[in-house]
Amino acid sequence: MAEEELLSQGATQRVLDATQLYLGEIGYSPLLTAEEEVYFARRALRGDVASRRRMIESNLRLVVKIARRYGNRGLALLDLIEEGNLGLIRAVEKFDPERGFRFSTYATWWIRQTIERAIMNQTRTIRLPIHIVKELNVYLRTARELSHKLDHEPSAEEIAEQLDKPVDDVSRMLRLNERITSVDTPLGGDSEKALLDIRR
Numbered sequence: 001m002a003e004e005e006l007l008s009q010g011a012t013q014r015v016l017d018a019t020q021l022y023l024g025e026i027g028y029s030p031l032l033t034a035e036e037e038v039y040f041a042r043r044a045l046r047g048d049v050a051s052r053r054r055m056i057e058s059n060l061r062l063v064v065k066i067a068r069r070y071g072n073r074g075l076a077l078l079d080l081i082e083e084g085n086l087g088l089i090r091a092v093e094k095f096d097p098e099r100g101f102r103f104s105t106y107a108t109w110w111i112r113q114t115i116e117r118a119i120m121n122q123t124r125t126i127r128l129p130i131h132i133v134k135e136l137n138v139y140l141r142t143a144r145e146l147s148h149k150l151d152h153e154p155s156a157e158e159i160a161e162q163l164d165k166p167v168d169d170v171s172r173m174l175r176l177n178e179r180i181t182s183v184d185t186p187l188g189g190d191s192e193k194a195l196l197d198i199r200r
Helices: 002-026 034-045 049-057 060-068 077-094 103-123 130-150 156-163 167-184 195-199
Strands: 186-188 191-194
Touching: 034 049, 034 077, 049 077, 060 077, 060 103, 077 103, 103 130, 130 156, 130 167, 156 167
Parallel strands: 186 191
Antiparallel strands: none
């Protein structure tokens, strides 16, 4: 038993060391000014690989900041960062600097989307039909967009109005999401068990 604990501690330490190494490395990437952002984004859109890399490397800390918010959700920090980096890359590919907003605002949505999708796909104990998952994603995405727009957590009525859906349908999907989250989220601490696992 003691040997297993030592092995577990060693594995944990290696993960921590790798995380610290990564965080140390990205700390050397300077942030871009608004003017530099527009310059490199325009060049990246035209296929300039060096500009694309600069946009990505300058925003890796944003990925870490967002990934930290999803701790204790079943994925290790480095896994969350890896998923978030995929969202960042997608954001660089899609970003149009002529629309007038900062890249970080645009990238945040893509980073959160890829992290949340990874958590949903990799840690969900309860398997839902794919059409339900897609519908739930629409409701959750709309809720996030409204929360940015309204500066508060939107009500079922506000989401329903935005989607032109019955309030009862929205409420039912939001309750489903709450039940999945409460049953499927790890209990915290060193335990990776979810409430659903304990009930079995």
